Amino acid sequence: MNRNYLFVLLFVFSASWAFAADGDAVGRIRTVSGDAHILRGADKLAAKPEMRVVRGDTLLTGKQGSIGIVFIDNSTLALGSNSIFKLARYDFNVLEKKAGFVGQIRRGSLVYLSGLIAKMNADAVRFETPVAVAGIRGTRLAIKVEGDGNE
């Protein structure tokens, strides 16, 4: 019953989001404070609540800035100040059994609470920093990266 239930939830989420969201949105910004931006291609957009997040976006926060996101698999992510974070991969398609999350944090701090992607595939969620990679299974993780953010 549990498995079934998860499957249904997954399906409902993907279906209702495809319905509700435009294009390739994989999450939405829920909280913003101070200086926070999304880098999308050549555009630098000021982050605002309810704004959509797509894969490939880089999120930037400045001094005293922070940002919080809810993803379509119900995972949540927040960045503290002076952070640079790239959503390198985000796949969540139940019908095609695709699930994956790769986040790269170059500088700053983050907290992540896993969602359905981690339940679908235990090895699907990964966070990369300049010195290591963290694989995460069904839990909450915090990362802090100090440095100038350059590679």
Place this chain on the structure above:
Amino acid sequence: MNKSILLMLSSFAVLLCTLCGCAAPHSQFVLLPAPDGHVGRVTVTNKAGEMPLEKPFESVDLLYPNELPSQSIVLTEAEVNSIFKEALAALPVAPVTYLLYFEPGTSRLTQESEKLLPQIMEYIHTNNSKDISISGHSDKVGSREVNIRISRERAEVIAQKLIESGLPPESLAVASHGMELPLVDTPEGTPEPRNRRVELVVR
């Protein structure tokens, strides 16, 4: 001569910086319990090997891609709350799923589910949620077409109640799945109360 002293000093400063690692992108990983208390597992890997984190507030601190500390440390909750204060404060509330059940063949809520409604409304309004999905479902009694209609009516009844409570219609996404996505799989024609439902996801 002044110039060369300056040059010497500055190259010394660069060397010192490199040695003490003050420009190195040092990374700290901390495993936190989920809000429900569940503690999962994190594995931190670099060129030197891997380090599992399994205890609440267990942490590892890395300076270089080819070095791994010999052991992890366990922080206190207060330390974690202080280091990650900003990000913890910005973390949105995780989405919540509610299940509402219906009488056979109708869009009439069961008594138990009817009693749940005020609590759900209160949650939605307290969290000021503007992103709610409502999906109607049915069991496998009757034809596909009839069940699509019934499950749509179920979803619409709930949507209507939310709109009457003051929610703007544009914050709702309503869908009807008929008998296609049962919570409990049954043969066709089987009445199953757990499948006669609306799933409400509040983000």
